[in-house]
Amino acid sequence: MTVVELDPSGPSWSASSDVPRPITVRRGFGDRVFRGLAVAAGATTFVVMGLIGLFLAVESWEALQVAGAGFFTDSAWLPTDDPPVFGIAALLYWTVVIAVIALVLAVPVAIGTALFINEYSPRWLRGSLTGLVDLLAAVPSLVYGMWGFYFLQPRLIGLSSWMADHLAFVPVFEVRTDKFASSAFVAGVVVSLMVVPIVTSVVREVFSQAPQGEKEAALALGGSRWGMIRTVVVPFGRGGIVGGSMLGLGRALGETIAVALIISPVFEISPRILEQGANSIAAHIALRFGEASGVALSALVAAGLALFVVTLVVNSLSTIIVARSRSGQGIEL
Amino acid sequence: MTVVDVRDHDAPTVATGAPAVVERIRPRALRPLDVGLFAGSVVAGGALAWLVFFRLTPMGGGLGFVLGWWVASLFVYRTVVHRHLGRQAATDRVMAVVVGSAAVGLFVPLVLILFFVLQKGITALNWGFFTETLEFTGPLSPADEGGALHAIVGTLQQVGIAVVCSVPLGIMTAVYLNEVRGRLRRPLRAVVEAMSGVPSIVAGLFVYAMIVANSGSIPVIGTVVSWLPFSGRFSGVAAGLALSVLMLPTVTRTAEEMLRLVPGGLREASLALGAPEWRTALRVVLPTARIGLVTAVILGVARAIGETAPLLLTAFGSASLETNPLEEQSSLPLFVYQQIRSPEQAQIDRAWTGALVLILMVLILFSLARFFGARSKVARR
Numbered sequence: 001m002t003v004v005e006l007d008p009s010g011p012s013w014s015a016s017s018d019v020p021r022p023i024t025v026r027r028g029f030g031d032r033v034f035r036g037l038a039v040a041a042g043a044t045t046f047v048v049m050g051l052i053g054l055f056l057a058v059e060s061w062e063a064l065q066v067a068g069a070g071f072f073t074d075s076a077w078l079p080t081d082d083p084p085v086f087g088i089a090a091l092l093y094w095t096v097v098i099a100v101i102a103l104v105l106a107v108p109v110a111i112g113t114a115l116f117i118n119e120y121s122p123r124w125l126r127g128s129l130t131g132l133v134d135l136l137a138a139v140p141s142l143v144y145g146m147w148g149f150y151f152l153q154p155r156l157i158g159l160s161s162w163m164a165d166h167l168a169f170v171p172v173f174e175v176r177t178d179k180f181a182s183s184a185f186v187a188g189v190v191v192s193l194m195v196v197p198i199v200t201s202v203v204r205e206v207f208s209q210a211p212q213g214e215k216e217a218a219l220a221l222g223g224s225r226w227g228m229i230r231t232v233v234v235p236f237g238r239g240g241i242v243g244g245s246m247l248g249l250g251r252a253l254g255e256t257i258a259v260a261l262i263i264s265p266v267f268e269i270s271p272r273i274l275e276q277g278a279n280s281i282a283a284h285i286a287l288r289f290g291e292a293s294g295v296a297l298s299a300l301v302a303a304g305l306a307l308f309v310v311t312l313v314v315n316s317l318s319t320i321i322v323a324r325s326r327s328g329q330g331i332e333l
Numbered sequence: 334m335t336v337v338d339v340r341d342h343d344a345p346t347v348a349t350g351a352p353a354v355v356e357r358i359r360p361r362a363l364r365p366l367d368v369g370l371f372a373g374s375v376v377a378g379g380a381l382a383w384l385v386f387f388r389l390t391p392m393g394g395g396l397g398f399v400l401g402w403w404v405a406s407l408f409v410y411r412t413v414v415h416r417h418l419g420r421q422a423a424t425d426r427v428m429a430v431v432v433g434s435a436a437v438g439l440f441v442p443l444v445l446i447l448f449f450v451l452q453k454g455i456t457a458l459n460w461g462f463f464t465e466t467l468e469f470t471g472p473l474s475p476a477d478e479g480g481a482l483h484a485i486v487g488t489l490q491q492v493g494i495a496v497v498c499s500v501p502l503g504i505m506t507a508v509y510l511n512e513v514r515g516r517l518r519r520p521l522r523a524v525v526e527a528m529s530g531v532p533s534i535v536a537g538l539f540v541y542a543m544i545v546a547n548s549g550s551i552p553v554i555g556t557v558v559s560w561l562p563f564s565g566r567f568s569g570v571a572a573g574l575a576l577s578v579l580m581l582p583t584v585t586r587t588a589e590e591m592l593r594l595v596p597g598g599l600r601e602a603s604l605a606l607g608a609p610e611w612r613t614a615l616r617v618v619l620p621t622a623r624i625g626l627v628t629a630v631i632l633g634v635a636r637a638i639g640e641t642a643p644l645l646l647t648a649f650g651s652a653s654l655e656t657n658p659l660e661e662q663s664s665l666p667l668f669v670y671q672q673i674r675s676p677e678q679a680q681i682d683r684a685w686t687g688a689l690v691l692i693l694m695v696l697i698l699f700s701l702a703r704f705f706g707a708r709s710k711v712a713r714r
Contacts, residue, residue, distance in 0.1 A: 027610075034611030036419035038513045041505030042521050045585070049524055051554075052531065055542040058550050071704060102582065112435020120432055129436070131703055136443050138632075138695050140639025141533075142666050143688050146673055147446045150453070159397040162386075193442050200439070224425035249532070254532025257670065282534045287643050297546075304538040308531065315530035 052308065059260035060302030063295055070300065074302050077284070079296035086299050090267045090308055094184060094279040096305075098259060099252035101188025101273065102195050106252075108197035109192075109244050117200075118207050119229060137197035145258030148190035153262070156186050160274045175275040182264040184278035190262060191255050194246040202247055206240025206325055212279075240324020246318030250311045281307045291315050370413055371430075378406025382680055393427035403434065409535050447692070457682040462690070467668075468653035476682035483654040484668035484687065487569060487626025488638065490658045491648065494573025495601060500630050503584030504619075510585075511592040512600075512614050528636050529582035537643030540575040545647060560657055569658030572648035576640060579634040591625025592618060624705050631702040634694050665691050 025034070043214045064071055066084055074087025117129045160180040167173040197259050218228040234241075259280045265287065266277035291301055382401035404620055415423035452630060455478040463485065470479030506525070510518055542548075547564045549555035562572040595618050603613040619626070644650075649661045665687055672684035 024505055030604060030612070031610045034512055034609075034614065035515075038505055038509035039515060039517070042509040042517055044502055045506055045521060045581065048518075048581070049528055050538045051543065051673070052535065054551065054645070055539055056535070059546070059548070061550075093358065109435045109438055113433045113439050116436035117598075120429065121436075131441060131699075132443065135696075138635045138639075138656055138699055139443070139446065140641070140666060140691060140695065142404070142448060142639060142641045143446065143692055146669075146684070146688055147449055151445065151449045153713070155396050161401070162397045181706040196439055202598075214522055224421055226425040228426040229428075229711050250530045254530075254533045254534065256532065281450055282642065284539065285534050286645055289646055292484075301538055301542060308535045311530055311532055312527055315527055315639045317525070319526045323662050 005158050014289045026291035033169050042246055049213055050201035053305075055299055056305040056308060060305045061300055062200055063302045067299070067302075069280050075269055077267055077288075078298075079292075079299045084299075085293055088281065088303050090269050091279050091281045091303060091311075092306065093269045093286050094266075095137055097184050098188045098191055098255075098278060098280055101185060102191035102252040103245055103249055103274065105189060105192035106248055107241070108249070110203055111241060111242070113196070113200045114207050115229060115233070117204055119225065119233065130201075133150055133200050133204075136193070137201075141194060141255060141258045142261075143292060144194055145261035148186065148193075148258060149261050150167075152190065153186050156189060157181060160185060164274050171318045172271050172273050174263035174272050176272065177275050180274060182262060182276050182278070184263070184273040187259050187278055189263045190258050190272070194255060194258065195252050197238055198251055199248040202244030202322060203237060203240050206244070206322070210236040235319040237325070239321055243318045243320075243322030243325060246314055246321065248314040250318065253283055254311050255280070256286050256308060259283040260286045303325040334648045340356050341508055347524055367609040370417070371410065374410035375402075376699055377409045377420040378402055378404075381409070383404040387515065400632060407431070419632050422582065430485045431607060442632065450689050450692055451684065452598075453682075453685035453689075457679075457686040458689065462683075466652065466654045470652075471676050472649075472680060473680060476686075478680040479683070481653065481668050481683075481690070484665045485690070486654060486656060487648065487658075487662035487664040488658075488666070491569050491576060491644075491662065492638055492666055494570055494658060495576035496630065496634060496646040498577035499633065501582055503581050503633070504626060504627070506581075506585045506616055507588035507592055508619075510589050512610070512618060514578075521539040525582050525585050528578075531578070531615040532642075533579055533640050534642040534646070537646035539578065539641065540571050546573050567649035567661045569648055569655075569660070569662035569664075572644050572662065572664065573645035573658065576637040579639045579640060579643070583636050584629050585631040587629035588622075588626055591629060594625065595621045601714055628702045628706045631698050631705070633700065635698040638694055638698070639691060641664055641670050645670070650705045665694075 004290045026072065030247070063079070063086070067074070067086055071087050073089055074085055075090030076082065077086045077091070077094075113133065117126055117133075121129060157180045160183065161178075163173050164180070168175070214232045214236075215228055216234050219225075223231065226285040259278075260283035262282070263278040263283060264276055265284065266278045270277075281303050286302060287302055288296070345676050379402050380648050382398055382405045385405075386398045386401050407430060410430065411427045414426050418426075459477055460478040461477065461689070464482055466481035466483040467479045467481075468483075492493075506521070509515060510522060510525075543554075544558055544564050545560070545567055547555060549559065558564045599617055599621060602614055603617045608616070642669045644664050648664055648667060650663045650667045651661045652663070655662050669684045669687035669691065672687065673678045674682070
């Protein structure tokens with residue numbers, strides 16, 4: 001029972017004193033238990049996040065001591081050699097390359113889809129389209145990987161070789177073998193499919209908060225639909241586009257099974273994304289975990305810690321950016 | 334939505350011969366000319382792409398041709414509309430096509446995936462898939478032998494454990510965020526947000542390090558964990574815990590959104606009648622949002638059921654039926670992953686069937702979530 005009562009030691013009522021009476025809240029037993037449970041549940045989330053960082057740090061300590069600074073600069077992964085040599089340079093590089101390819105493909109599609117759902121599609125279709133986007137997000141990563149390997153890859157190889165033939169003056173499209181399968185490009189295309197739904201839902205939400213009055217004003221001034229989008233919706237949602245893309249980046253960096261199914265692992269840094277061979281931290285952990293023990297296992301945990309830190313930073317930045325763009329900045333009505 | 338027609342704004346229409354008759358502008362009316370222009374452009378673009386990809390620079394492949402067709406059609410369409418209706422209309426029309434094709438480009442893969450998995454998975458689908466295990470099935474057995482009963486049982490148990498762990502926690506956290514509104518509200522929301530971005534493999538590594546390996550390198554926690562009946566080995570429970578780490582933020586966020594939809598007047602009415610906070614939350618707020626909460630749980634399950642990476646590090650897999658989740662277990666994603674990576678065609682066929690069952694489970698869960706979600710919207714009004 002919540003009881004609001006007068007503080008007995010407080011000032012007594014008189015016409016002269018305008019001091020507000022101090023209010024104290026005395027909660028009943030049930031309420032205190034209820035609040036305690038809710039706080040405990042909330043605290044669990046903090047504790048779990050803390051434990052993730054703590055356990056990864058402690059378990060990777062052994063490997064980090066063995067590798068020293070080389071953990072960030074070496075590209076080879078030979079933790080069972082004597083002396084052991086391993087580092088995440090190449091892994092991190094390829095992780096970022098795959099994520100960037102995925103984003104370059106996913107962001108325009110996501111923006112287009114968000115605009116289509118919000119501005120072009122008839123109202124009755126909107127709910128179903130949003131549901132389909134959510135469904136794309138719910139398709140397991142494993143299924144994307146299998147589909148990418150068996151269906152998409154044979155059809156992408158033609159495009160890869162065409163780009164290598166005709167666009168080789170751009171360094172990233174150069175190839176030095178005639179093997180185009182299992183490349184960073186194929187992995188990036190598959191990951192882009194998984195990233196699109198997340199980016200779309202963030203961008204769509206921010207776009208839908210564009211002020212209706214300004215949109216109608218743009219149309220009333222004789223602007224075309226695209227003119228209205230270009231001058232009102234997109235500038236308003238710029239923060240959402242950046243934040244949503246970074247959220248997608250966080251997902252793309254952590255993508256495991258689909259990448260593991262498609263790539264054939266390499267441990268050297270090369271700018272040639274079309275030819276066979278790529279890698280990623282998450283896929284590397286999944287592929288090597290079964291055979292690892294001792295320092296090798298600790299090294300995998302250390303790689304996982306690096307991935308955890310990177311995704312945490314990227315996601316936190318994206319959350320901040322999206323939250324800013326939602327706070328109503330830039331609305332002048 | 335107000336839609337303004339741009340067709341006739343800054344350029345004269347084609348038929349400017351006869352004066353006086355002002356054509357009425359009907360927004361969204363589709364005129365034969367529009368359809369003709371668009372269809373003509375697509376045909377012309379196709380011809381252009383054919384020339385480029387099959388005559389000038391051969392060996393482009395089917396996908397390259399489709400992309401080239403799209404670009405060429407857009408180019409032709411822009412030129413033609415520009416000539417007829419002017420620059421502004423041309424930009425507007427072209428961007429409408431671009432935006433529309435982005436949406437199509439997103440949904441085409443979904444349809445392709447569903448059909449491909451169906452086509453591949455149906456070959457090895459038989460009743461035995463749901464009643465047998467891989468205990469007596471070798472790599473060379475035909476695809477219609479053996480099944481995934483052990484994997485399905487494992488998945489159900491592990492997801493069940495994840496639900497039991499994460500749903501009460503998630504809903505209570507949502508209650509804290511939206512009903513109690515304590516001091517930790519903002520940092521907690523940020524942490525939930527950050528937790529939803531934890532890569533699944535990292536969640537697996539965490540549970541592996543804390544429970545499966547339990548090397549005791551952290552003094553107090555290590556000792557406490559070693560008292561648990563499932564510490565120190567691979568087990569279904571460990572897999573369930575890894576999944577619950579992934580489910581918790583999904584459940585919390587969705588549940589919080591659902592609680593936010595409960596009208597404040599209901600809370601105030603309850604409090605004004607003298608009900609304490611806990612009674613208000615338990616008897617008024619949560620029951621009002623119950624359908625939304627079911628949606629939250631289903632969405633969390635849909636995310637957890639297809640996760641493979643954390644299971645590799647926690648459940649480890651097994652070929653026989655293991656109904657005790659304290660032991661090493663298989664699960665459907667793990668089953669599919671292990672079968673698809675093998676060289677034998679029969680095993681790959683079995684993997685596709687597993688993928689089909691998995692995707693059907695996701696689809697069913699998803700339809701349920703949509704169904705309940707739609708009902709919760711009705712309840713709000």
